[in-house]
Amino acid sequence: MNGTNRRRITSKELAKLAGVSSATISRAFSPNSRIGSATRDRILAVAREYGYQPNAIARSLNNQRSRxxxxxxxxxxxxxxxxxxxxxxxxxxxxxxxxxxxxxxxxxxxxxxxxxxxxxxxxxxxxxxxxxxxxxxxxxxxxxxxxxxxxxxxxxxxxxxxxIDGAVGAGEIIDKIVSDGKRRFAYLSGTKSSWIDKLRRKWFADALARHGLAFEAEAFGDYSYDSGFKEAVLLLHRSKVDAVICGNDVMAIGARDAARRVLGKNTPGDIAIVGQDGIAMAAWDCNDLTTLSLDxxxxxxxxxxxxxxxxxxxxxxxxxxxxxxxxxxxxx
Structure with missing residues (x-):
């Protein structure tokens, strides 16, 4: 059976070579099947010798499971x-x-x-x-x-x-920011058509309403760092907001950098910035972002x-x- 163009053998042929049944061949290639380790090792050794590989497509046709x-x-x-x-x-x-x-x-x-x-x-x-x-x-x-x-x-x-329900968590964040003296809020959305972003915005809008507040300004990005940076520059130039809630963490990091580097604002003293998602990057020391996080x-x-x-x-x-x-x- 040596040679580069040898024919692929079938499971029945492998069973004959290994001296076992076709059912035993099937169990040998199923990780959770009950089969003796010595028998499995012998079948796998013969399979390697003759270049046999099980056909997952054929198996899925037989048991109507593609996995x-x-x-x-x-x-x-x-x-x-x-x-x-x-x-x-x-x-x-x-x-x-x-x-x-x-x-x-x-x-x-x-x-x-x-x-x-x-x-x-x-x-x-x-x-x-x-x-x-x-x-x-x-x-x-x-x-x-x-x-x-x-x-x-x-x-x-x-x-x-x-x-996913973030209403309670958003309320805790708004309570903290309002208690710190922030009153002028803006929302930086990901996309206008996103159901996810609409609901995320609502969590925070409802929390603001309980304090008699509302979003005074809004901008639309695309969930990227660049859009967060760009839209934050425009937003903070035209509005005197002191808190920005962002549709995700990546835009929030961009908005934080824009506030610091372009406008010279410190967080959270001059402006509070909040993200959403809880990605690993948000917790890096260089970002240390406050975020509405999902486990x-x-x-x-x-x-x-x-x-x-x-x-x-x-x-x-x-x-x-x-x-x-x-x-x-x-x-x-």
């Missing part, structure tokens, strides 16, 4: 999404599940992107993106039960969802928990709500 999980995200360049996706991918791999990442940002036909993924008969789909219609996602992935991680109102109540480990554990319930045959719907909490830094 694929479609993750529909906005982008993976955003630090928050990157941190969350890394956590989730590690957890999925630990369950012998393989993720397919669908990045919606800068993709003109997002529905076609999801239709393409659906042709692979994914076992699970997790919708993180707020760039796609939730109902379209439910319709396209009709052979499985989508898990919705979004703030968009859902007409279909027969889907599992994970919600990303608990967040991804909740996603896996719903997947495990679906795997066990309990398709739900399941609903989990996680709370955001303040992570205090030197900017507010």
């Amino acid at each position: 694929l999980v479609a993750l529909v995200v906005n982008a993976i360049g955003n630090p928050c999404e990157a941190e969350e996706q890394q956590l989730l991918i590690h957890r999925l791999q630990a369950h012998q599940l393989l993720p397919i990442l669908l990045c919606c940002a800068d993709h003109s036909d997002r529905l076609q992107l999801m239709r393409l993924a659906s042709t692979y008969q994914v076992d699970h789909v997790v919708i993180f993106s707020d760039m796609v219609s939730m109902q379209d996602a439910v319709d396209i992935f009709h052979t499985t039960k989508p898990i919705i991680v979004s703030f968009e109102p859902l007409e279909n109540e027969d889907v599992s969802n994970i919600r 990303h480990v608990s967040f991804m554990d909740a996603v896996v928990e719903v997947i495990e319930r679906h795997e066990a045959g309990d398709e739900g719907p399941h609903s989990i709500t996680l709370a955001c909490t303040p992570r205090w830094g030197s900017t507010a």
Whole structure:
């Protein structure tokens, strides 16, 4: 069987060479199957000798399980999404599940992107993106039960969802800033169309209303550092605000740098700046950002928990709500 162009042998041929049944071959390549270590080692040694590799596609056709999980995200360049996706991918791999990442940002036909993924008969789909219609996602992935991680109102109540509630945490942050004497607030949004950003803004607006206050100015970025820096310069030039709530941590870091370097304002004395997400970079000593933080480990554990319930045959719907909490830094 030496040579570079040798034919790939089948599992039946491997079984004959190893002197075992086809079922034993299957168990040898399944990490959680019960099989003696000596038998497994012997089969794997013969498989290496003859260049055998199991065919996952054929196996999925036989048992109607692809072990694929479609993750529909906005982008993976955003630090928050990157941190969350890394956590989730590690957890999925630990369950012998393989993720397919669908990045919606800068993709003109997002529905076609999801239709393409659906042709692979994914076992699970997790919708993180707020760039796609939730109902379209439910319709396209009709052979499985989508898990919705979004703030968009859902007409279909027969889907599992994970919600984030930051109302209490936002109230704690506003209470602290107001008690420090701040009265003129601005909000720096990520995008006008984002359901996530609309709800995040509402958490803080409601907290301000309890103090008889409201946002006096508003600007729109794109969740990037550059947009946070640029929009903060413009915002602080035209408005005499003394506190800026930002739609995410990256923009907040840009706004903090703009206030310090361009306008000579100190935080939190001259101006308080608050982010949202709780990414690792926000806690670096050079940033030390006050932020409305989500426990990303608990967040991804909740996603896996719903997947495990679906795997066990309990398709739900399941609903989990996680709370955001303040992570205090030197900017507010």
